[in-house]
Amino acid sequence: xxxxxxxxxxxxxxxxxxxxxxxxxxxxxxxxxxxxxxxxxxxxxxxxxxxxxxxxxxxxxxxxxxxxxxxxxxxxxxxxxxxxxxxxxxxxxxxxxxxxxxxxxxxxxxxxxxxxxxxxxxxxxxxxxxxxxxxxxxxxxxxxxxxxxxxxxxxxxxxxxxxxxxxxxxxxxxxxxxxxxxxxxxxxxxxxxxxxxxxxxxxxxxxxxxxxxxxxxxxxxxxxxxxxxxxxxxxxxxxxxxxxxxxxxx
Amino acid sequence: xxxxxxxxxxxxxxxxxxxxxxxxxxxxxxxxxxxxxxxxxxxxxxxxxxxxxxxxxxxxxxxxxxxxxxxxxxxxxxxxxxxxxxxxxxxxxxxxxxxxxxxxxxxxxxxxxxxxxxxxxxxxxxxxxxxxxxxxxxxxxxxxxxxxxxxxxxxxxxxxxxxxxxxxxxxxxxxxxxxxxxxxxxxxxxxxxxxxxxxxxxxxxxxxxxxxxxxxxxxxxxxxxxxxxxxxxxxxxxxxxxxxxxxxxxxxxxxxxx
Numbered sequence: 001x002x003x004x005x006x007x008x009x010x011x012x013x014x015x016x017x018x019x020x021x022x023x024x025x026x027x028x029x030x031x032x033x034x035x036x037x038x039x040x041x042x043x044x045x046x047x048x049x050x051x052x053x054x055x056x057x058x059x060x061x062x063x064x065x066x067x068x069x070x071x072x073x074x075x076x077x078x079x080x081x082x083x084x085x086x087x088x089x090x091x092x093x094x095x096x097x098x099x100x101x102x103x104x105x106x107x108x109x110x111x112x113x114x115x116x117x118x119x120x121x122x123x124x125x126x127x128x129x130x131x132x133x134x135x136x137x138x139x140x141x142x143x144x145x146x147x148x149x150x151x152x153x154x155x156x157x158x159x160x161x162x163x164x165x166x167x168x169x170x171x172x173x174x175x176x177x178x179x180x181x182x183x184x185x186x187x188x189x190x191x192x193x194x195x196x197x198x199x200x201x202x203x204x205x206x207x208x209x210x211x212x213x214x215x216x217x218x219x220x221x222x223x224x225x226x227x228x229x230x231x232x233x234x235x236x237x238x239x240x241x242x243x244x245x246x247x248x249x250x
Numbered sequence: 251x252x253x254x255x256x257x258x259x260x261x262x263x264x265x266x267x268x269x270x271x272x273x274x275x276x277x278x279x280x281x282x283x284x285x286x287x288x289x290x291x292x293x294x295x296x297x298x299x300x301x302x303x304x305x306x307x308x309x310x311x312x313x314x315x316x317x318x319x320x321x322x323x324x325x326x327x328x329x330x331x332x333x334x335x336x337x338x339x340x341x342x343x344x345x346x347x348x349x350x351x352x353x354x355x356x357x358x359x360x361x362x363x364x365x366x367x368x369x370x371x372x373x374x375x376x377x378x379x380x381x382x383x384x385x386x387x388x389x390x391x392x393x394x395x396x397x398x399x400x401x402x403x404x405x406x407x408x409x410x411x412x413x414x415x416x417x418x419x420x421x422x423x424x425x426x427x428x429x430x431x432x433x434x435x436x437x438x439x440x441x442x443x444x445x446x447x448x449x450x451x452x453x454x455x456x457x458x459x460x461x462x463x464x465x466x467x468x469x470x471x472x473x474x475x476x477x478x479x480x481x482x483x484x485x486x487x488x489x490x491x492x493x494x495x496x497x498x499x500x501x502x503x504x505x506x507x508x
């Protein structure tokens with residue numbers, strides 16, 4: 001366990017020294033929070049629900065934090081380690097690459113949770129965002145979203161045969177999902193064809209789930225979103241694992 | 251001399267889609283022995299040592315390292331084996347001392363890496379990022395990390411590539427000392443002066459096939475047979491012998507360039 005802790009410390013250092021991972025996990029969502037917060041504020045947009053723009057946006061920004069780690073930072077880190085044969089070097093030690101891989105997953109999950117916590121804290125402090133859902137159901141929602149988006153990222157790493165092709169997959173899917181899932185702008189503003197595309201994107205279900213759980217719904221009322229995300233997790237993990245086994249890690 | 255067998259390879263075969271990379275290789279490494287694996291590019295040297303390192307699964311044949319299958323018992327074997335890989339890199343945004351600390355945590359009885367940093371001339375670079383090191387410094391760091399677990403078997407793939415002559419000579423002395431202290435070494439090398447200085451035995455591969463395995467004296471006798479008595483001279487260096495023996499590659503002429 002002590003050895004795993006030392007490995008995690010090293011992976012955390014590498015995460016914090018990587019400008020893009022650090023910026024897009026911790027700084028960019030906060031920047032968006034203050035940018036849109038200063039433009040729209042958090043006054044209720046209708047009298048029925050009494051929710052403001054920030055009440056709706058913060059859960060969506062949380063999904064953005066999950067997406068940036070699961071669909072960009074982690075897969076690109078794994079792919080870079082593989083391409084430079086860094087895993088091979090760790091395989092030539094008593095530790096092996098599995099502990100390194102698990103440490104990378106743990107640190108990215110931890111940084112995702114820290115990113116979400118900072119976002120929520122600043123949302124509370126500056127815009128008094130409301131959270132109606134229970135703490136437990138929100139935690140489950142976050143973990144289900146993390147599992148789904150991280151497993152899709154894992155699939156990208158397995159499909160891409162080098163860092164370049166994995167980067168193309170990650171960047172294209174992440175930015176399409178970022179803009180069309182409702183993570184940065186509400187999907188109610190989309191025209192019908194965009195809404196159809198949006199409904200095909202995994203991140204849309206994560207955004208709907210988080211908004212539902214933050215604002216009103218119980219886990220049971222979000223059954224459809226949870227089911228889609230769990231099915232995606234299983235499919236991506238199974239296909240990813242099969243492809244990985246066929247790959248030459250050396 | 252009653253020496254323990256540390257590595258045993260029997261009828262090793264590795265096949266790639268279009269060729270036999272390694273074809274029926276057998277040899278053994280005893281304690282306190284340096285075995286040099288030599289041969290031209292693509293002869294199967296790295297594939298062979300990667301099987302011993304447990305990083306590549308052989309298609310057939312038997313490999314035992316400390317009596318265990320390195321592919322199946324990799325973590326067990328690595329408690330007593332250190333390797334320096336030909337191409338592997340380290341995370342670029344990590345400092346030299348952080349990488350040493352990390353590797354030290356992998357072993358129950360890690361080497362004193364602070365002393366090794368001084369001995370390998372890397373003490374002043376301890377706060378430097380690995381990516382900022384020169385080629386030779388990276389190579390020395392790689393050697394340091396291979397020694398981290400106080401290994402009883404060292405596998406060095408192109409030990410002194412990228413090192414300047416002074417450091418190479420120091421390395422040779424160091425590895426002779428290491429061998430004399432009970433460590434067995436398998437080294438892959440293209441430098442015949444290095445092989446001549448260090449190796450107790452030579453494994454010579456040609457296009458995946460084992461052409462020779464034995465002592466340096468036996469290798470000279472084998473070379474004499476291959477070269478022919480007319481061209482033979484007892485004073486020929488190992489490098490010269492090797493060049494005379496190995497299949498010739500075509501020469502680059504100005505014709506293709508101009």
